Amino acid sequence: MADRIVVTSLGILSALGLGKEAHLHALTRGHAGLQHPQFLKTFHAPDCLIGEVRMSDEELAISLNLPGGNNGYTRTTLLALFAMRELLQGVDESLLKDDSFAFINANTVGGMCSVENMYFDFISNTPEGDFLKYIDTLDCAESTQNVAKYFGLKPMMATISTACSSSANALILGARMIQQGVVERAICGGCDAMSRFTVNGFLSLKNVAKNPCKPFDQNRMGLNLGEGAGYLMLERETDAKKRGAEILAYFTGYANTNDAYHPTAPSPDGAGAYRTMFQALEKANLQPETIGYINAHGTATINNDAAEGKAIENLFGTQAPYFSSTKPFTGHTLAAAGSIEAIFSIWAMQEGKVFPNLNFENQMEELQIKPAAQLISNVAVNHVLSNSFGFGGNNVSLVFSKV
Amino acid sequence: MMKPVYILSSSAISPQHSFEPENFLHPVKSTDDGKLFVVDPDYRQFINPVAIRRMSRLIKMGIAAGMNALKLAGLEKPDAIITGTGLGSMTDMEHFLKDMINMNEEALNPTFFIQSTYNSVNGWIAVQSKCTSYNQTYVNRGFSLELSLLDAQLLLNEATEREVALVGCFDELTDEYFIVKNKIGYWKKQLPQSRHLLKESNTVGTIAGEGTSFFTLSNKAENSVCILHGVKMIQSPTSAEISANISTFLQQHHVALQDIDLIITGMNGDTNFQPLYQAALEHTQPHTTIAAFKHLSGEYPTASGFALWLSAQLFSTQTIPEEIIYKRGATTDIRKILIINHYILNTASLMLLSN
Amino acid sequence: MEDLKLKLKQQIIESLNLQGMEPKDIDDNAALFGEGLGLDSIDSLELMVLLERNYGIKIEDAREGRKVLSSVQSMAEYIQLHQKA
Numbered sequence: 001m002a003d004r005i006v007v008t009s010l011g012i013l014s015a016l017g018l019g020k021e022a023h024l025h026a027l028t029r030g031h032a033g034l035q036h037p038q039f040l041k042t043f044h045a046p047d048c049l050i051g052e053v054r055m056s057d058e059e060l061a062i063s064l065n066l067p068g069g070n071n072g073y074t075r076t077t078l079l080a081l082f083a084m085r086e087l088l089q090g091v092d093e094s095l096l097k098d099d100s101f102a103f104i105n106a107n108t109v110g111g112m113c114s115v116e117n118m119y120f121d122f123i124s125n126t127p128e129g130d131f132l133k134y135i136d137t138l139d140c141a142e143s144t145q146n147v148a149k150y151f152g153l154k155p156m157m158a159t160i161s162t163a164c165s166s167s168a169n170a171l172i173l174g175a176r177m178i179q180q181g182v183v184e185r186a187i188c189g190g191c192d193a194m195s196r197f198t199v200n201g202f203l204s205l206k207n208v209a210k211n212p213c214k215p216f217d218q219n220r221m222g223l224n225l226g227e228g229a230g231y232l233m234l235e236r237e238t239d240a241k242k243r244g245a246e247i248l249a250y251f252t253g254y255a256n257t258n259d260a261y262h263p264t265a266p267s268p269d270g271a272g273a274y275r276t277m278f279q280a281l282e283k284a285n286l287q288p289e290t291i292g293y294i295n296a297h298g299t300a301t302i303n304n305d306a307a308e309g310k311a312i313e314n315l316f317g318t319q320a321p322y323f324s325s326t327k328p329f330t331g332h333t334l335a336a337a338g339s340i341e342a343i344f345s346i347w348a349m350q351e352g353k354v355f356p357n358l359n360f361e362n363q364m365e366e367l368q369i370k371p372a373a374q375l376i377s378n379v380a381v382n383h384v385l386s387n388s389f390g391f392g393g394n395n396v397s398l399v400f401s402k403v
Numbered sequence: 404m405m406k407p408v409y410i411l412s413s414s415a416i417s418p419q420h421s422f423e424p425e426n427f428l429h430p431v432k433s434t435d436d437g438k439l440f441v442v443d444p445d446y447r448q449f450i451n452p453v454a455i456r457r458m459s460r461l462i463k464m465g466i467a468a469g470m471n472a473l474k475l476a477g478l479e480k481p482d483a484i485i486t487g488t489g490l491g492s493m494t495d496m497e498h499f500l501k502d503m504i505n506m507n508e509e510a511l512n513p514t515f516f517i518q519s520t521y522n523s524v525n526g527w528i529a530v531q532s533k534c535t536s537y538n539q540t541y542v543n544r545g546f547s548l549e550l551s552l553l554d555a556q557l558l559l560n561e562a563t564e565r566e567v568a569l570v571g572c573f574d575e576l577t578d579e580y581f582i583v584k585n586k587i588g589y590w591k592k593q594l595p596q597s598r599h600l601l602k603e604s605n606t607v608g609t610i611a612g613e614g615t616s617f618f619t620l621s622n623k624a625e626n627s628v629c630i631l632h633g634v635k636m637i638q639s640p641t642s643a644e645i646s647a648n649i650s651t652f653l654q655q656h657h658v659a660l661q662d663i664d665l666i667i668t669g670m671n672g673d674t675n676f677q678p679l680y681q682a683a684l685e686h687t688q689p690h691t692t693i694a695a696f697k698h699l700s701g702e703y704p705t706a707s708g709f710a711l712w713l714s715a716q717l718f719s720t721q722t723i724p725e726e727i728i729y730k731r732g733a734t735t736d737i738r739k740i741l742i743i744n745h746y747i748l749n750t751a752s753l754m755l756l757s758n
Numbered sequence: 759m760e761d762l763k764l765k766l767k768q769q770i771i772e773s774l775n776l777q778g779m780e781p782k783d784i785d786d787n788a789a790l791f792g793e794g795l796g797l798d799s800i801d802s803l804e805l806m807v808l809l810e811r812n813y814g815i816k817i818e819d820a821r822e823g824r825k826v827l828s829s830v831q832s833m834a835e836y837i838q839l840h841q842k843a
Contacts, residue, residue, distance in 0.1 A: 043508045099638075108520065110542075112500075119500055122583045135587055136748065139490060140521065140542035145748075154638055158550050161491075161521040161542040169539060176557050180405060200503050201516035206803060206820040221819075258484070258529040258538040263517055265799055275535060302821070391517065392526025394538055453796045456775040510810040513803045 003236040005175045005251040007400070011087030012343050013079055014228030014330045015051035019086055024347060027355045028375055032329050034212055034224055040113075040194045044203060047210050050194055051226025051331025053079060064150075072133035074111035075193035075227075077143040083229035084147050087187065091233065095185065095243075096153055102183040103155040104174050105144040106166030106190030107335040111137030113195040143191055156183055161335065163390030164297070165256075166190050167230065168338025168398055172254045174234045184239065189231035189339035198334070199225060205264065207301045215298035215325035216305050216371045218362040223299040226331020230339035249346040252383070253284025253399030264391050265303050270311030272395050273297075277315050277385060280397035284383070291321045291399075292381030293354050295345045296371070297389045298325020299332050304389060309367045318368045322376060324357035338388040342398055345384040349402045353377050404655065405560045408620045409627035410756075411567065412475035414468045415712035416441050417614035419699050422471070424716055428726050431699070433598035437590050438581055439612040439701035451531060457514050458527075461492040464615045465524035465573040470531060472617035473569060476626075481569035481619065482562075483537040484528050485554050487547025488521055489704020489746075493577045495519040524573060532569075545746025548572035548616075548705045552634045552754070559622035571617030572705035581611050589702075589747060591672070600672040600698035601729065609671035612701015616708030618715070629718040632656045632755040640751035642682035649683060649743070652753050661688045664734040665723060667710045669744030671697040676745055683743050692723055692732035699726070707744040707752060714740045718758045763834045770830070773808045774801055786831045791824065802827050809833070813841045 012019065015033025016026040026033065034049040039056050042048075053060075058068050060078040064085070073081075095101070115122070115138045121131040136142065141159040148155060156177075160169045167190025174186030192198075202208050202225060209222040240247050257279060259272030266272055281288060294316075297308055312320050326344050333340050348354060357371035364370075386398045418439035420426040432442065441464060447455060449467040458466075465486070473481060499515035517523060522540040529538055537558060541550040548571075555568040584590065591608035600610055621627065635652045637645070653660060666687060670680050684693060700709040717723060717737050742754040767781035770790075774797065784795075790805075791797050799820070806823045809815045815837065817823040826836045 116500055116503070120504070122586075123579050127586055132586065135583060139544065141544045144543065156636065157543065157546070157638065158541060159543040160539065162525075162538070162540050163520055163522060173554065176561070180557050180560060182405075182553075182557070196503060196508065197500060200508050200511055201499065201513075201519075204511045204513040204516055204803065204807070206806070206818070206823070256537050256539065258526070258535050260529040260533050260535045262530065262798065263523060263526050263800070272535070390522075391520055392522040392538070393529055394522060394526070456777055457800070510807050512807055513800055517800065
């Protein structure tokens with residue numbers, strides 16, 4: 001039997017805090033992390049709620065023993081460093097030798113959070129200034145390179161950018177690279193920091209809610225944005241057992257498919273979402289009824305929830321498993337959503353809990369199913385499905401199984 | 404060790420006449436302002452007329468090259484679409500960002516935002532080809548194409564039946580990008596005639612370019628033009644180690660340096676990187692021809708795509724154009740090509756191809 | 759109203775880059791979305807940007823917007839009703 005892929009370490013930072021304890025505390029008590037942006041200076045601050053990490057760039061830098069001020073580190077990289085540092089605790093250096101391991105990162109707009117404040121300096125006649133420290137930070141790989149450099153690592157590196165499905169895709173690539181013997185282990189995930197570019201981009205699409213979002217609700221009015229970083233370490237089960245590592249979950253299935261319908265809207269009947277979930281279950285060799293919990297993409301946009309809700313109903317029937325979107329807690333963390341929510345899914349299994357779909361009041365008229373509005377405890381969740389559906393029709397579903 | 408993959412077709416939009424390869428280098432396009440912009444084909448032939456009206460340059464370039472590669476392979480729909488870009492659509496990003504600042508974050512055009520997302524080309528190709536299968540975009544500087552090729556190789560090795568992956572890369576040049584990178588010494592202070600770039604290798608900097616290259620790759624050999632054995636990505640390459648990197652890479656594929664008929668290098672006239680290439684080429688045999696391409700494509704994160712496209716052409720034509728020859732070797736047949744390319748942000752890559 | 763509709767048609771053609779089209783090609787009451795011009799959800803958002811930039815009218819809800827944007831006639835009527843002086 002092929003050696004299974006397992007998760008042996010993780011690191012997570014979001015509006016809910018850093019690490020497992022802070023997150024579980026919030027997730028089980030229904031304490032959402034949304035606020036009017038404090039650190040992001042945008043004209044829209046009074047009108048939008050964001051899952052902002054509760055630390056300024058300065059505070060993040062100091063905690064990482066980096067110089068303050070304009071130090072060349074974007075918020076994107078700082079968030080990634082925080083989550084990565086947590087993951088690396090307890091991971092022996094010897095396991096991360098050169099390119100026997102891969103670091104597969106993901107984000108949507110790179111260092112735009114810094115660049116957007118300096119862009120006119122970039123293109124002006126001014127040849128010099130602090131802005132030069134950020135002049136190579138716009139692209140998505142800047143955080144990947146800077147994280148590896150900060151920790152003195154020289155892994156095989158990759159950066160994926162497929163919008164909201166990015167870090168879920170990173171996990172898939174990591175698993176496949178291990179299975180094909182390209183690397184022995186992989187640290188996979190994503191990071192995204194809030195920027196005015198992103199906030200205004202989504203506002204231009206008119207799918208941002210002024211109030212806390214209501215996934216799968218008949219009266220949903222759009223999403224809330226968020227920021228954060230999440231990373232998971234993957235390796236073969238035999239390697240993990242040989243070194244006595246704690247196995248957190250099995251990464252049993254995945255699928256990446258494309259809606260091939262429209263640049264931003266999903267296929268309205270949920271065909272794309274259905275296909276992805278179906279193939280992920282197929283890959284995991286599991287029947288739908290074995291899934292104990294679905295961590296939905298559930299952005300609370302009109303289109304996503306209609307498509308995803310329909311797809312869940314079609315695939316699982318009207319007796320669908322518990323499902324919820326945790327985006328009312330963290331906001332939509334974009335490229336980091338896949339990995340952050342994969343971590344939530346794993347904790348759901350470990351804790352035997354289904355985290356609530358906050359703000360749910362009215363069932364969608366076109367669906368016969370509805371999300372879990374309250375925390376559910378003492379549930380046997382043996383297999384969990386986590387969805388991430390992005391712009392460009394990029395759909396990913398991941399399946400994790402209990403140890 | 405993964406099995407090699409087979410290139411069925413290739414298509415490139417570049418600063419040279421590459422889209423219709425029979426016109427390639429007829430004439431050679433050259434510039435003296437340090438910027439090599441692509442020769443645009445008729446995009447309307449490849450893109451839905453309703454959709455094209457909103458599209459920016461890079462999106463059109465990528466879709467056209469991708470759809471053309473499919474057409475040349477006689478395919479309507481690939482089994483995967485995997486692309487790489489270092490910078491994405493700069494035009495859309497610049498437009499949205501400046502509007503956002505100038506208009507105090509009000510009344511902004513969603514089209515620019517959507518098209519600035521790095522995977523928008525992939526999304527469009529999927530819509531046009533109705534391809535609902537695996538779809539991935541890598542944004543990793545000088546490795547963006549290489550990662551796409553690696554992913555395709557993984558995919559084609561995982562497949563149990565014949566599959567074809569559409570793999571490509573795209574990057575664009577804008578005037579603003581040129582200004583920005585000029586501040587950190589990317590470009591030559593004295594801009595040469597691009598065609599003579601390599602004669603200026605004793606000064607720092609290079610010239611800017613752009614382009615897109617797409618390939619159909621299969622796990623079966625029928626109808627293929629050449630074999631891609633593998634790709635090697637080297638982080639922080641050094642002159643001291645590059646020779647050993649090349650040696651190890653070739654050994655893994657059971658090939659010796661003397662078996663290589665043609666080495667296509669990413670020499671770009673920047674004196675900072677000449678030592679790397681000198682070290683890389685130190686042990687090459689006299690019969691091996693050494694070529695260069697960045698005087699034709701300019702420098703950009705996914706320029707190795709132009710070299711890969713060029714290789715695919717050369718296996719078919721079996722003639723090395725004078726324009727790309729850096730050092731002529733004795734060999735007449737082109738059976739094995741090694742591509743050695745660097746990118747300024749601390750990366751180098753190797754690709755091994757054979758007929 | 760006629761002047762407004764003509765101007766609106768010119769602005770629509772420019773904003774959506776409807777190459778090769780002229781105002782006379784767009785009927786006042788023809789459906790802009792669905793069949794005909796083949797405009798999609800992104801175009802409707804772009805038209806809302808047009809209303810905001812040129813007439814100072816901000817539509818918050820995309821679904822509300824689609825109703826207003828159903829034809830040049832409905833757009834012109836909405837503008838007359840809501841335009842900031």
